[in-house]
Amino acid sequence: MLEHDVKYLKFKTYLNTYCPHCHNSFNVEKKDVRQIEFKAVFNQNEVDLKLSPYLDVFDVDLSVPIEKGEVLDDLLCPTCKKSLIVKEMACGECGSPVGEVIISAMSKLIPFFVCMKYGCEWHGLTKADERRIKLKIPRQDMPEQDQTLRVHNFQEVPYGYTTELALLEAGRCLQCKNPQCVLGCPVNVPIPQFIALIAEEKIDEAAKKIKETNLFPAICGRVCPQENQCESTCIMGHKDKPVAIGRLERFVADYERKMDLVRVPIIKENTGQKIAIIGSGPGGLTVAADMRQLGYSVTVFEALHETGGVLTYGIPEFRLPKSIVQFEINFLKEMGVRIETNHVIGNIHTIDELLLEFDAAFIGVGAGLPTFMGIEGESLGHVFSANEYLTRMNLMKAYRFPEYDTPMPKGFNVAVIGGGNVAMDCARTAKRTGATEVTIVYRRSRQELPARGEEVHHAQEEGIKFKLLTNPIRYIGTDSKTVKAMECIKMELGEPDASGRRRPVPIEGSNYIMDVDLVIVAVGNGPNPVIFQSTPDLKRNKRGYIEANPETMETSKEFVYAGGDIVTGSATVIEAMGAGRIAARAMHAKLSALREKKNKPKKETTKR
Amino acid sequence: MFQIVRKQEMARGTIIRFDISAPKIAKKVKAGQFVIIRVNETGERIPLTVADKDEFAGIISIIFQVVGKTTALMRSLKEGDLLRDVVGPLGRPAEVEKVGTVIMIGGGTGVAILHHVAKAFKQAGNYVIGIMGSKDKELLILENEMTQICDELVITTDDGSYGERGFVTQPLQKYLEERDDVKLVYAIGPIIMMKNVCKLTEKYKIQTMVSLNPVMIDGTGMCGGCRVKVNDETRFCCVDGPDFDGHKVDFEELMNRNSLYLKEEKDSLLFSIR
Ligand SMILES: Cc1cc2nc3c(=O)[nH]c(=O)nc-3n(C[C@H](O)[C@H](O)[C@H](O)COP(=O)(O)OP(=O)(O)OC[C@H]3O[C@@H](n4cnc5c(N)ncnc54)[C@H](O)[C@@H]3O)c2cc1C
Ligand code: SF4
Ligand code: FES
Numbered sequence: 001m002l003e004h005d006v007k008y009l010k011f012k013t014y015l016n017t018y019c020p021h022c023h024n025s026f027n028v029e030k031k032d033v034r035q036i037e038f039k040a041v042f043n044q045n046e047v048d049l050k051l052s053p054y055l056d057v058f059d060v061d062l063s064v065p066i067e068k069g070e071v072l073d074d075l076l077c078p079t080c081k082k083s084l085i086v087k088e089m090a091c092g093e094c095g096s097p098v099g100e101v102i103i104s105a106m107s108k109l110i111p112f113f114v115c116m117k118y119g120c121e122w123h124g125l126t127k128a129d130e131r132r133i134k135l136k137i138p139r140q141d142m143p144e145q146d147q148t149l150r151v152h153n154f155q156e157v158p159y160g161y162t163t164e165l166a167l168l169e170a171g172r173c174l175q176c177k178n179p180q181c182v183l184g185c186p187v188n189v190p191i192p193q194f195i196a197l198i199a200e201e202k203i204d205e206a207a208k209k210i211k212e213t214n215l216f217p218a219i220c221g222r223v224c225p226q227e228n229q230c231e232s233t234c235i236m237g238h239k240d241k242p243v244a245i246g247r248l249e250r251f252v253a254d255y256e257r258k259m260d261l262v263r264v265p266i267i268k269e270n271t272g273q274k275i276a277i278i279g280s281g282p283g284g285l286t287v288a289a290d291m292r293q294l295g296y297s298v299t300v301f302e303a304l305h306e307t308g309g310v311l312t313y314g315i316p317e318f319r320l321p322k323s324i325v326q327f328e329i330n331f332l333k334e335m336g337v338r339i340e341t342n343h344v345i346g347n348i349h350t351i352d353e354l355l356l357e358f359d360a361a362f363i364g365v366g367a368g369l370p371t372f373m374g375i376e377g378e379s380l381g382h383v384f385s386a387n388e389y390l391t392r393m394n395l396m397k398a399y400r401f402p403e404y405d406t407p408m409p410k411g412f413n414v415a416v417i418g419g420g421n422v423a424m425d426c427a428r429t430a431k432r433t434g435a436t437e438v439t440i441v442y443r444r445s446r447q448e449l450p451a452r453g454e455e456v457h458h459a460q461e462e463g464i465k466f467k468l469l470t471n472p473i474r475y476i477g478t479d480s481k482t483v484k485a486m487e488c489i490k491m492e493l494g495e496p497d498a499s500g501r502r503r504p505v506p507i508e509g510s511n512y513i514m515d516v517d518l519v520i521v522a523v524g525n526g527p528n529p530v531i532f533q534s535t536p537d538l539k540r541n542k543r544g545y546i547e548a549n550p551e552t553m554e555t556s557k558e559f560v561y562a563g564g565d566i567v568t569g570s571a572t573v574i575e576a577m578g579a580g581r582i583a584a585r586a587m588h589a590k591l592s593a594l595r596e597k598k599n600k601p602k603k604e605t606t607k608r
Numbered sequence: 609m610f611q612i613v614r615k616q617e618m619a620r621g622t623i624i625r626f627d628i629s630a631p632k633i634a635k636k637v638k639a640g641q642f643v644i645i646r647v648n649e650t651g652e653r654i655p656l657t658v659a660d661k662d663e664f665a666g667i668i669s670i671i672f673q674v675v676g677k678t679t680a681l682m683r684s685l686k687e688g689d690l691l692r693d694v695v696g697p698l699g700r701p702a703e704v705e706k707v708g709t710v711i712m713i714g715g716g717t718g719v720a721i722l723h724h725v726a727k728a729f730k731q732a733g734n735y736v737i738g739i740m741g742s743k744d745k746e747l748l749i750l751e752n753e754m755t756q757i758c759d760e761l762v763i764t765t766d767d768g769s770y771g772e773r774g775f776v777t778q779p780l781q782k783y784l785e786e787r788d789d790v791k792l793v794y795a796i797g798p799i800i801m802m803k804n805v806c807k808l809t810e811k812y813k814i815q816t817m818v819s820l821n822p823v824m825i826d827g828t829g830m831c832g833g834c835r836v837k838v839n840d841e842t843r844f845c846c847v848d849g850p851d852f853d854g855h856k857v858d859f860e861e862l863m864n865r866n867s868l869y870l871k872e873e874k875d876s877l878l879f880s881i882r
Pocket of ligand 2 (some may be wrong): 037184185186187188189191216220221224225228229231245246249269
């Protein structure tokens, strides 16, 4: 047989390729498949065709050579034996028969046609073609609790992806050579790699991949502001919508947890050095995990009776189930991290006292000092800081009053001041406690709302009203000194300020009165003074936060590191974790060097 | 978990003293500081000032009046029972220095805190004049302890059933008239009492410290529920206090905020009965 007379039939399938008749997957469902057997009819003779999918690329080559002049009449699905060839359709390039398959998943049927003629270049082994198909897959929504039902309960709103939806979404990733998403992520999660692993259905491996850089993907997948981070830089976002990286991250972590695949990592040999961590928020927990894994003995001191920081007392159950936070903390305990709750550092031990017992300390106490606006009537009853409101509801579980003793602050006409995640959380919590009207009052416009897009969307779905470009200037009380109304003023956007956002300025004479019976002030936080009262030599910046070397997170006190909101001011969970990572790395380097120094002279003495 | 090693009922069982095993706190706590207690998993967090401590035995004492759901629950506990959470010491300690003559005023359960602070002032070498008041004889607590600590002690009862009849302000005024060496007045008790004491001492221009008791949750400066207005500024009692310059405190606002929660506390009791 002369080479130029013989061609291989090229028939392309993707990772999820299904027969349009029986919906059986050609490869994905049979995980380790190396060959798929098709029956083909050439010139009315039945021939066995073997397909060997490349594992890394999704195309498939027929391994049977076809001689020139042979006509492919039929290609039969290996399961239902129906023909994949659409008789009435022809390839746009060469006019040969076309085969129909469905790519990706069955819940969204995306018919795709491939040329069946050998040698025809159109049938698209090109990248461009691949992109074209991927662009046809829409960004997958997460199934979620019905909006009318969920405002009556505190259960998590989204259910998360099913495996099928996750595979479909993972199929959208273009696997860029130069992945921009990774640059958008504060801790540079290897995004394309973990998504590729999902697509290969190696979900537990995908989880491990993420955990190389992010220890708590179940949390980050739920609370990261992805639209400003990884998803904002995703190339798919330019053409269509970005790949739902956060949702996939969450899926992977949930899968790993639910399938009981989480394993305690190997802990390195004990270094004999001790680390004190102050605050059990995401920053502190990250340092704890990293240092423990490196063989240090680690103790976490937490002021409250529960661990988790904002993840526990701030972010509500319907957005981040507390069982997930506790799962991660139990995991740390299993690794051998000691946790001491009810320890307010500064009071029970000062940092200097800790340094007598511990070789290094990390301060991750967050920015937990609520800011008030300093306007008239802020001390009236039923005017709460967001922290107090959320602490009552989440940490003290007031929403389960009277089963829990802390009474639930209840209002029918609730105003929440502010436009961040905290404000959305308060508003949605209030809605769930039976408020008939909940209004977000924010002084800038919609574009400037700092909350995660998904939270704003969910809040709107749940019937939260938005009064934008509006600011309260005074609260008005009843005779018994609880709030009954507030005076607001309308705002307009002026010149950009230092943060680059246009500064809101009040419109004179636009004041009006709004009836309210519960006000929640969510306008930000400042640094908590407790730790500084006993550690005056800890250098602070102009805003009162701890000054730390950005490369090491070490503070002005040697062996004392800091990270998270207490360094940056109110920021994000992932940034706190990122800072924890940097601190752990620097701490390890410094303490290792110290160990070696100590060990060296010993060796010499044994020689002598 | 923290064990109640001793329970003592005072004032007809309306005031109760717990000695709690909490060695770390006992080692650190100073006069004027408080702890926050959560009795059990479903409990609320309530602040209670440390009334005494025994560093060597590792014990702190708290004295509380039974007023609401949690204190009622605490009354039902026995010696040997465990408290889920005790966190402390919280707040800034009372500023104790040798200043000369000080008048220490306590009303109701306020005496529980006062006597700890009075002891510290005495130990610092001050001449301590104590004035303690209560509704009636039976509600009077810690008389013996106060007698031991103070160089002079005056007791008042509202109904005259013991000591002088009337309020603590009467003997205070007498002292302020008679003595010109009083350097500091320290008052702990019902808000109205502290307010009246301050009104009086302001006239005589004598520095007066008060210990405030707003509603608290975390006690670490995180919730802002304990905010009080001092010198027209918002301060958080749990981290900036509990002691403040009495002449600068907005007592009116404190009274309003506290009474608000009293109503809620009652509602919550009613609710739980229903
Ligand atoms: C309601 C709310 C919603 C949010 N939503 C999001 C979101 O959707 N996405 C996002 O990325 N970020 C969100 N954030 C911000 C995010 O939670 C924080 O940036 C992050 O938690 C900071 O972590 P951290 O480790 O610095 O401190 P924290 O989480 O604040 O934890 C600090 C811990 O230290 C403890 N502590 C304080 N002082 C002491 C002391 N003296 N001794 C011992 N312990 C002490 C505190 O009790 C606390 O547990 C939200 C914040 C809030 C309040
Ligand atoms: S950690 Fe956050 S920013 Fe990074 S990939 Fe995950 S969701 Fe995106
Ligand atoms: S009790 Fe929460 S700030 Fe003081």
